[in-house]
Amino acid sequence: MKPNTIFNERYKIINSLGEGGMANVYLATDLILDRPVAVKVLRVDLRDDQDTVRRFKREALATTELVHPNIVNVYDVGEVDGLQFMVMEYVPGHDLKTYITKKFPIPYQVVIDIMTQILSAVEVAHDHSIIHRDLKPQNILIDADGNAKITDFGIAVALADHSLTQTNTLLGSVHYLSPEQARGSMATKQSDIYSLGIILYEMLTGRVPFEGETAVSIALKHFQSDVPSVREFDSNIPQALENVVLQATSKVPRDRFQSAGEMSIALRESLAKKNVAKWQPEEIISGETKVLPVFDKQTVETLSPNQEPDVKKDTKKKMSRRKKWTVGAIIFAFVALILGGAILAMSSPKEVKVPDLSGMTVSEAKSNLADKNLKLGKITRTNSETVDSGSIINSTPKKNEIIREKNQVDVMVSKGKAKITIENYVGSNYEDVKTTLENDGFKVEKETEESESVTENEITAQDVTAGDKVVPSDTVITLTVSSGPKVYTLRDLTGYTRKSVQDYTNELGGNLTISEAYSDSVDKGQVIKQSPAEGSSFSKGDQLSVVISKGKKVTTDEFTRTVSVPFKSIVSESSSSVDEEKDEDKNSSSDDSSSSSSSSSESKVDENAIEVYIEDKSHNIDDIYERKTITKDTNFKLSFILDSGKSGKYKILRDGEVIAENDNVTKN
Missing domain, CATH: 2.60.40.2560 (Immunoglobulin-like)
Structure with a gap:
């Protein structure tokens, strides 16, 4: 399909992500949910193959049941113009094949972490009775955070139906094909285990164990040749880790791990185990061809009820060939009947008590069951507050129940106490976080500190790092909480002068407002009243108001x-x-002539x-x-x-x- 094509009236094609043997994959945008998706469309040349189409539909619909963080989600399945399609989660990153090429050599712990994720996903698929059948690094995606996601569950069965002669299509898959699949037998859960063992081999060595010019030649090696030792490639690989590869890739399915969960436990324990012997498959007692004894004359006469003792030897020699064959056949049938009855009686299943498996590891349980001629069945894992991780909680049937030999006993294995990922609580409200943590089973302790920049009751620090996974019942989380700015208790400022009030306010870091009023009781220049009142809480930046006396009001x-x-x-x-x-007479106004004359x-x-x-x-x-x-x-x-x-x-x-x-x- 070309870019910008609108597929199924909903998915806008952006570009091609790759073309496979069974389907073509495109990056597209879901126009309704506005998110990137991967659209996988069955190849045009296979759309008329009704068996392939039927299985594609069945497996695609079954895959939608698989909800797991390490399985690519299937959002939609359907048909457009006769073409079957699936719409899946788009995982940006590389497939595991590219990851191995770029990152090799990969640290052992990283190998184990990635394989544990893959095994967890496969275990869920197997619990839903879905066998992948085509597990290989190309079908495992690694995102930017190093998380693994398995894809291609949807077309695995259809792929298995096609002949190994399709060299170009299956050459990549045949490197990881189990011996029984290579022989044309039906794939089982142990077939997926074998493929996972080959993937583990490649992650440890950087290459696949078997190479060849054709798919058929590689397939032959899978059921004719032993998988090479990974320790011969890298002597630093622990023997316990090599043992996981050896047991997973055993030629006989029953010698492999009985479940992905069992393989995961062995893998996680491999780096800690010391002085471990190299794994060997259990000895298989094969029935040898029994040679019938040569029956002499006396035996024949004893076994023949109608014998004639007086018959002469030369007469018997003249017995016809036909009669000899008849007598021999009768004798053989009689002996076979006796032997068959004995074998049947010996092989008839006996009734035994189911042993108490609680507290045992899977390996210990398998050994104990074998002693009772019982088999280890399905392994289910769950969290437990009382049983250590890796130990069996209980079994089905339960201990001391009577069952026949060779039956399977399912076990439930503890994953230990459930862990919760700690979040970053800094900046959150203490009461809200405390309630959430206590509901999850944590014990919460509180420490306070003054802060001029953080509001009261806001968390400023935590003693358990965000991202850590911890067991709630075993963890005490201490949260440091802001009590806000330093709080003072206001004095009684009555009688303070203007200057003394200002000095006190500066000491507290507050803001001062002064007003004046007449007072008949307070001397001029002293505080009459204050707000907030005496004894109130006061912090830096708060407002303090006082009224200064102007003295008595006078008219x-x-x-x-x-x-x-x-x-x-x-x-x-x-x-x-x-x-x-x-001067003597101010009121005098005399202007007689003498005065006038003298004034001159x-x-x-x-x-x-x-x-x-x-x-x-x-x-x-x-x-x-x-x-x-x-x-x-x-x-x-x-x-x-x-x-x-x-x-x-x-x-x-x-x-x-x-x-x-x-x-x-x-x-x-």
Whole structure:
């Protein structure tokens, strides 16, 4: 399909991701959910193969049941224009084949981690009775975080139906093909185990164990040749780890791991085990061909009820060949009947008690069951708060139940206590996180610290690192929580001066607002009241308001006084007698001829310098209130502002001489 093609009226094709033997895969956008998807379409040349189409549908629908983090999700299946298709989760990254090429050599622990993920996915598929049949690195995707995801469950059965002569199609798969599949037998869960063993071999050595020019030649090696030793390639590989490869790739399916879960346990324990012997398959006792004994004359006569003892030897020699064959056949049938009955009696299954497997490992349980001529069946894994990881919790049938030999006993194996991944709680509300953690089974402890930048009750630190997986019942999580800025208790500021209040506010790091008001009880300049009140909590940046006293509120009297200032004319010394005469009688207006005649010889001053001083609420008696030059008698208006009951003062100087003064000026 070409880019920008709208497939099934929903998926917009972006580009091709690859072409396989059974299907072509495209990167597309789901136009409804707006997400990238991988669209896998069955090849055109296979759409008329009804058997392939039927199996494709059946397996595709079955795969939608597989919900597992290590299995590529199947979102949709259907048919468009006769072409079967599947829509799957798009996993950006590389397949395991490319990963091995780029990363080899791969650390053993990384190999085990990736294989454990793959085995977990295969175990879920097997639990749903789905066998992959085509497990290979090309069908395992590795995302950017190193997580493995298995794909191609949907066409595995259809692929298995095609002949090994399709060299170009199957050459990649045949490197991982089990011996029984190579012989044309039906694939089982142990067939997938074999393929996983070959994948593990390749991850440890960087190559596949068998190579050949044709798919058939490689397939022949799978059931004729032993898998080479990985320790011969890398002597540092632990024997226990090589044993996992050897057991998984055993030629006989029953000698392989009985489940993906069992293989996973052996793999996880392989790096810790020391002084382990090389794995060998169990000895298979094969039935040998029994040679029938040669029956002599006496035996024949004993076994023949109709014998004639008087018959002569030469007569018997003349017995026809036909009769000899008849007698021999009868004897053989009789002996076979006796032997068969004995074997049947010996091989008839006996009844045995199921042993108590609780607390055992899978290997120990397998050995104990073998002692009872029983087989280990399905292995189920679950978390347990009381049973250690890897140990058996119980079995089905249960211990001491009576069953026949050769039957299977299923076991449930502990995965240990369930673990929860710790999240990053910094910045979250403490009460919310505490409730969540306690509901999950954690014990939560709290530590507080003051902070000017983090709000109260917000988590600032945690002692268990985010991303760690821990057992809730075994874990105490300590959360450090902000108590907000440092909190002070306000003092009683009554009587504080303006300066002392400012200094105190600066000490607390607060902001101060000052207002003033009259007070009959608080002296002027001191605090009357405060907000917040005494004893309140106060932190840096908070607002403090105080009211400062202006003292008692006093009413004032405002009034004026008019003072008349007489003009004084000053005469020179030659006419001083005249001036003195005039002073004696100010009201004299004589202008007789003698006076007039004498004035012509006198010198006069025609103006007076007047200075006025007053004292009230606004003026001081030492400061000039008004200065003025007069040439005649003049009235001066003096304005007074006095507190009720208080008196004022005034003083008037004329040419430097006090001419009027009053020290008790009142309104009335």
